[in-house]
Amino acid sequence: MDDSGGRDRPYISMRGIVKIYPDGTLALRGVDLDIYRGEILGLLGENGAGKTTLMKILSGFLRPTRGLIYIDGKEVRFRDPSDAINRGIYMVHQHFSLVPSFTVLENLCLVHGRGFLTTLKGLDLDIVREKAKKLLSVLGLDVPLDIPVENLPVGVRQRAEILKALFIGANVLILDEPTSLLTPYEAKELFRFIKELAQKGAAVIFITHRIREVIEVTDRVVVLRRGLVAGEMITRSATPEKLSELMVGGEAIVRREIATSERNILAGKPILSVRGLVVLDDLGRPVVKGVDLDLFQGEILGIAGVEGNGQSELVEAITGLRSVLKGSVILNGVDITNKTPSYIYKHGLIHIPSDRDRLALALDMKIYENVLIGLQRNPAYHHNIIPRIINWDTVKKAARELIKRFSITAESLDAKARALSGGNRQRLVIARELSKGAKVVIASNPTRGLDIASTSYVRTILRELRDRGAGVLLVSSDLDEILELSDRIAVIYDGKILGILSREEAKRVDIGLMMGGVQAS
Amino acid sequence: MAETLSYSMPLALTGLTFAIGIRTGLFNIGSEGQVYMGALAAVAIGSASLSYAGHAHIALTLIGSALIGMLWALIPALLKVYRGVHEVLSTIMLNWTAYYITMYISSQVLVDPARPEKTLSVLESSRFSTIVPGTTLTGGIFISIATALAYYFLISRSVLGYEISLLGSGIDVARYAGVNVRKIMIYSFLLGGIASGIAGGLLVIARPPTYAIYGTLGNIWGYGFEGIGVALIGRNNPIGIILASILYGGIKNGGRFMEYYAGIDSDLVKAINGLIVISLSMPELFRILGRLVRR
Ligand SMILES: Nc1ncnc2c1ncn2[C@@H]1O[C@H](COP(=O)(O)OP(=O)(O)O)[C@@H](O)[C@H]1O
Numbered sequence: 001m002d003d004s005g006g007r008d009r010p011y012i013s014m015r016g017i018v019k020i021y022p023d024g025t026l027a028l029r030g031v032d033l034d035i036y037r038g039e040i041l042g043l044l045g046e047n048g049a050g051k052t053t054l055m056k057i058l059s060g061f062l063r064p065t066r067g068l069i070y071i072d073g074k075e076v077r078f079r080d081p082s083d084a085i086n087r088g089i090y091m092v093h094q095h096f097s098l099v100p101s102f103t104v105l106e107n108l109c110l111v112h113g114r115g116f117l118t119t120l121k122g123l124d125l126d127i128v129r130e131k132a133k134k135l136l137s138v139l140g141l142d143v144p145l146d147i148p149v150e151n152l153p154v155g156v157r158q159r160a161e162i163l164k165a166l167f168i169g170a171n172v173l174i175l176d177e178p179t180s181l182l183t184p185y186e187a188k189e190l191f192r193f194i195k196e197l198a199q200k201g202a203a204v205i206f207i208t209h210r211i212r213e214v215i216e217v218t219d220r221v222v223v224l225r226r227g228l229v230a231g232e233m234i235t236r237s238a239t240p241e242k243l244s245e246l247m248v249g250g251e252a253i254v255r256r257e258i259a260t261s262e263r264n265i266l267a268g269k270p271i272l273s274v275r276g277l278v279v280l281d282d283l284g285r286p287v288v289k290g291v292d293l294d295l296f297q298g299e300i301l302g303i304a305g306v307e308g309n310g311q312s313e314l315v316e317a318i319t320g321l322r323s324v325l326k327g328s329v330i331l332n333g334v335d336i337t338n339k340t341p342s343y344i345y346k347h348g349l350i351h352i353p354s355d356r357d358r359l360a361l362a363l364d365m366k367i368y369e370n371v372l373i374g375l376q377r378n379p380a381y382h383h384n385i386i387p388r389i390i391n392w393d394t395v396k397k398a399a400r401e402l403i404k405r406f407s408i409t410a411e412s413l414d415a416k417a418r419a420l421s422g423g424n425r426q427r428l429v430i431a432r433e434l435s436k437g438a439k440v441v442i443a444s445n446p447t448r449g450l451d452i453a454s455t456s457y458v459r460t461i462l463r464e465l466r467d468r469g470a471g472v473l474l475v476s477s478d479l480d481e482i483l484e485l486s487d488r489i490a491v492i493y494d495g496k497i498l499g500i501l502s503r504e505e506a507k508r509v510d511i512g513l514m515m516g517g518v519q520a521s
Numbered sequence: 522m523a524e525t526l527s528y529s530m531p532l533a534l535t536g537l538t539f540a541i542g543i544r545t546g547l548f549n550i551g552s553e554g555q556v557y558m559g560a561l562a563a564v565a566i567g568s569a570s571l572s573y574a575g576h577a578h579i580a581l582t583l584i585g586s587a588l589i590g591m592l593w594a595l596i597p598a599l600l601k602v603y604r605g606v607h608e609v610l611s612t613i614m615l616n617w618t619a620y621y622i623t624m625y626i627s628s629q630v631l632v633d634p635a636r637p638e639k640t641l642s643v644l645e646s647s648r649f650s651t652i653v654p655g656t657t658l659t660g661g662i663f664i665s666i667a668t669a670l671a672y673y674f675l676i677s678r679s680v681l682g683y684e685i686s687l688l689g690s691g692i693d694v695a696r697y698a699g700v701n702v703r704k705i706m707i708y709s710f711l712l713g714g715i716a717s718g719i720a721g722g723l724l725v726i727a728r729p730p731t732y733a734i735y736g737t738l739g740n741i742w743g744y745g746f747e748g749i750g751v752a753l754i755g756r757n758n759p760i761g762i763i764l765a766s767i768l769y770g771g772i773k774n775g776g777r778f779m780e781y782y783a784g785i786d787s788d789l790v791k792a793i794n795g796l797i798v799i800s801l802s803m804p805e806l807f808r809i810l811g812r813l814v815r816r
C-alpha cells in the first residue's frame with residue numbers, strides 16, 4: 001500500500017504514537033501517520049477509534065505518552081496549541097472555539113498579533129478587517145464579519161472558524177467531523193472549499209466516520225481501529241466495502257443460535273411501535289428524520305450506529321424526555337406520544353439511559369434514596385396511614401434486597417451513590433428499573449465504561465429479560481455488543497433507519513457499510 | 522440567652538427560605554422582600570380591630586403574613602418557570618420593590634398619627650407577650666421552631682420533599698424520575714415565601730416593645746440576608762438551621778455588648794460578625810459551589 005511513490009517525502013510524520021489518558025484509557029497503541037502537502041487525507045474510524053486523540057496530539061492539545069512528530073524531517077515537540085499554530089497546524093474541533101458573543105471580526109482580533117500587548121496598544125480594527133476581507137476574496141469564502149458568532153448558522157460558524165485558521169496562517173488544517181453539524185448543502189460547500197485549499201498547497205486532514213464522505217472528498221485515507229492503523233488506501237482505489245471492512249474488522253458472517261424463532265416474533269403484535277417519528281435536537285434541527293420501528297415481545301432489537309446519528313434523541317423521544325415533532329409511539333396499544341415520563345413508566349416501559357450518572361442517579365443522594373427514583377409516587381413505599389409520606393424503612397428494605405440480589409458492592413446504604421464504582425452504579429440502576437416490572441426495556445449503551453464482570457452480568461440480564469418475554473430495545477454504538485445480543489439489528493444513520501437485518505443475514509461488513517451511510521445491496 | 526433566642530426567632534425562618542431554595546437547586550435570595558411584605562401584612566391585620574376574633578387574631582395575622590410572603594414569592598417563581606428569568610435577578614429586584622412599597626405604606630397609609638416615625642402598633646389581641654420578663658423574648662419563638670420542625674418533616678419524609686431534593690441534585694434526574702419540574706420549583710418558592718412571610722409577621726407581633734414597623738424599616742431590615750448565613754451554617758438542614766439561628770442570634774446579641782462595654786465601633790462589630798459567619802459557612806459554601814461546577 002505504498003502511495004508515496006510519486007511524491008516528495010512527507011511534510012509531517014508521526015511515528016509510534018501511543019496515548020494513555022490519565023484514567024488509564026489506552027486510546028492509541030502505536031500509530032504511524034504521514035501527511036503530505038496539497039493532499040486531503042481522510043482519517044476514518046468508528047467512535048472511539050482514536051481519531052480525535054491522534055489529531056489533538058498533532059495540534060498540540062495533548063502530549064503523546066510515547067512517539068515522535070517530525071516536520072520536514074526534523075523532530076518537533078509541541079508544548080501547547082500555540083506551538084503547533086506557530087508551525088502552521090490548526091485544528092477545528094467538533095465543538096467550535098470561537099467566542100460566541102463576539103463578532104467574527106472581534107474573534108479575529110483576538111488572534112491578530114496574538115496577545116495582550118497588541119490589544120493594549122490599541123488595535124487597528126481596519127487593518128484586521130482589510131486582512132480578513134482579502135483572505136475571504138482569495139478563498140472565495142463568504143463570512144459576515146460584523147455579526148456575533150452566536151447568531152450565525154452552524155455552517156457559517158464553521159467557515160468563520162476556518163477563516164480564523166487561515167488568518168493565523170495555517171497550512172495544515174485539521175477538521176474533526178466537520179459535517180456532523182452541517183446540512184447536506186453546507187457539506188457540499190465545505191467539500192468544494194477544502195478541495196480548493198488543497199490545490200493551493202495546504203494539507204487538509206478530514207476526520208470522519210462516514211465512508212461516503214471519504215470517497216467523495218479525500219485523496220488518501222487512513223483507517224483507525226481501536227487505536228491502531230487498520231489500513232491505508234488511495235481513495236481512487238478504495239471501495240466502500242473495503243473501507244467498511246477495515247473500519248469494523250474483517251470477521252466473516254456472524255452466526256449464532258437463536259433463542260426465539262424470529263418467525264414467532266414477527267407473527268405477534270408489536271409491543272412497542274414507532275411510526276414516522278421526527279424529533280429535533282436542542283438547537284431545533286431535525287435529527288430523527290422519520291423513524292419506523294416495531295419491537296416484539298421476546299426479542300432484543302439492536303440499534304447500531306455511530307454516535308450522533310439521532311439515536312439518543314430517538315430514545316429520549318420514546319421515553320418522554322424530549323418532545324416528538326411528528327409521528328407516534330404506541331406502547332402496548334397505548335399512545336404514549338409526547339406523554340410524561342411517569343405516564344410512560346406506568347404503562348410498562350423502563351429506561352436504562354446511556355448517561356446514567358446524570359439521568360438515572362442522584363449521585364449526591366444516599367444509595368437507598370436512589371432506589372426510590374421514579375418510584376416515589378408508588379404507594380407501596382408510602383406510610384400506611386398518612387398519604388404521600390415516604391416510609392423510608394420500606395425503601396431501605398427494598399434497597400437491601402436489591403443489593404443482595406444484584407451483587408452490588410456498597411459499603412453502606414447511607415453512603416452517597418457517588419461512592420459506588422461505575423459497575424455498581426449501573427447494577428443499581430438496572431436493579432431498580434427491573435423492580436418496576438416492565439414489559440419493554442430501553443437500554444442505551446448499557447455496558448459503556450463497565451468492567452468485564454459487570455459487562456457480562458448486564459448482558460446476561462438483558463438476555464434473561466428477553467427470554468422471559470420482555471421486548472428489549474438495545475441502542476449501542478458498540479457493534480460487538482449489538483452482534484452479541486440482538487435478534488434483529490436496525491442500523492441508524494443520519495436520523496433514519498437504513499435497514500433492519502435479522503441476525504442470520506447480518507454481516508459485519510454490511511452493518512459497517514450502513515453505519516457509514518452506504519445502503520447495503 | 523432569652524435575648525439571643527429573640528434574635529434567632531426570625532433568622533431560623535429566613536434561613537429556611539434560602540435553604541429550601543438551595544435544596545431545589547435555586548438561589549432564592551428573595552427572603553428580605555418577603556419579610557417586609559409579611560411585616561406589612563401583620564401591621565395591617567394586627568392593627569385592625571377584629572374584636573369578634575378574640576385570640577384567633579394572632580392566628581389571622583400570621584396567616585396573613587404567610588400568605589402575602591407566599592404571594593410575593595409566587596412572582597419570581599412564575600417568572601422563572603414560564604419566562605426563564607433567573608431567580609437571583611428577579612428576587613433582588615422584588616426585594617427593592619418590597620422595600621419601597623413598605624416605606625411608602627409605613628409612612629403614608631398605616632402611619633401612627635401620634636408618632637409619625639412608626640406605623641400603627643398592632644392591638645393587644647394580636648401580640649405575643651414576653652415569656653421571660655424584662656427581655657424581648659416572646660412565644661413567637663415557638664412558632665418559629667415549630668415551622669422549622671414542620672419543614673424538616675416535609676423535606677425528609679414527604680414525596681414533595683423527596684422530589685425537591687431530586688430536582689436539587691439535577692434537573693435531568695428529576696425529569697427522568699417523572700418529577701413535574703415546574704410544579705416543584707413553584708412549590709419551593711412558595712414554601713420559602715411562607716417562612717419569610719411568617720418571619721416578617723413575627724418581627725412585628727412578637728418583638729416588644731414597638732409592635733410596629735419603624736419608618737426607617739430599621740427593626741425589620743436585614744434578616745432576609747442574614748438568613749443566608751444561617752442556612753449555610755446550618756447546612757441547609759432545618760434542624761441545623763434552628764441551631765445555627767441561635768448561634769447567629771448569640772453573635773448578634775453579643776455584638777451589642779461589645780459596643781456597650783468595650784466601646785468597639787459598631788461597624789467593626791459587624792465586620793467581626795461577618796467574618797465569623799463567613800468562616801462558619803465555608804464548608805457548605807464549598808459544597809454548593811462544587812456541585813455547581815460539577816454540573
Ligand atoms: N479525556 C479523555 N480521558 C479518557 N479517555 C478518553 C478521553 N478522550 C477520549 N478518551 C478515550 O479514548 C478513546 C479514543 O477516543 P477519541 O480519540 O475521541 O476517538 P474518536 O475521535 O475516533 O471517536 C476512546 O476510548 C475514548 O473513550
Ligand SMILES: [Mg+2]
Nearest residue numbers: 048051052053
Ligand atoms: Mg472524535
